[in-house]
Amino acid sequence: MIREGEVQSVELREHVIVVTTGETDAGEVQVVEAVVPAQGDPELLKLLEDQGIEITAIERQGVSIFTYMLPWILILGVYLWLQRRMMGSMGVSISRMPARGPSPSPASP
Secondary structure, eight states: OTTTTOEEEEEEOSSEEEEEEEEOTTSOEEEEEEEOOSSOOTTHHHHHHHTTOEEEEOOOOOOOHHHHHHHHHHHHHHHHHHHHHHHHHHHHHHHTSOOOOOOOOOOOO
C-alpha cells in the first residue's frame, strides 16, 4: 500500500499503526488498523517520509493518580473499620462483665 502511493496518512500509536488510504472507486476513505511489534521496522519512517505521507505520533494515554491511590484508600478504610469494630467489641465485653466485689462470707453462727 505504501509503495504504491495509496496511503494518505498514517497514525502511529504505541503498538498500533492506523493507515488512511485515499478515496476508492465508491468515493469512500478506507481506514486500516494493524498491530506493530514493539521493535518496529527502522526503515518504516523513512519509507513513509519518502512517499510524502503525513505521519502523526500519539502519546500514550496516562493513568489517573486516582487509579494508584484507590487500593491504598481501600486498605486504609478496611483497617480503620476493623479497628473500630475491635475497639467497640472490647468496650461492650468490659461493660457486660460481672462486677468483682468482695465475695459475701458465710454467716457464722
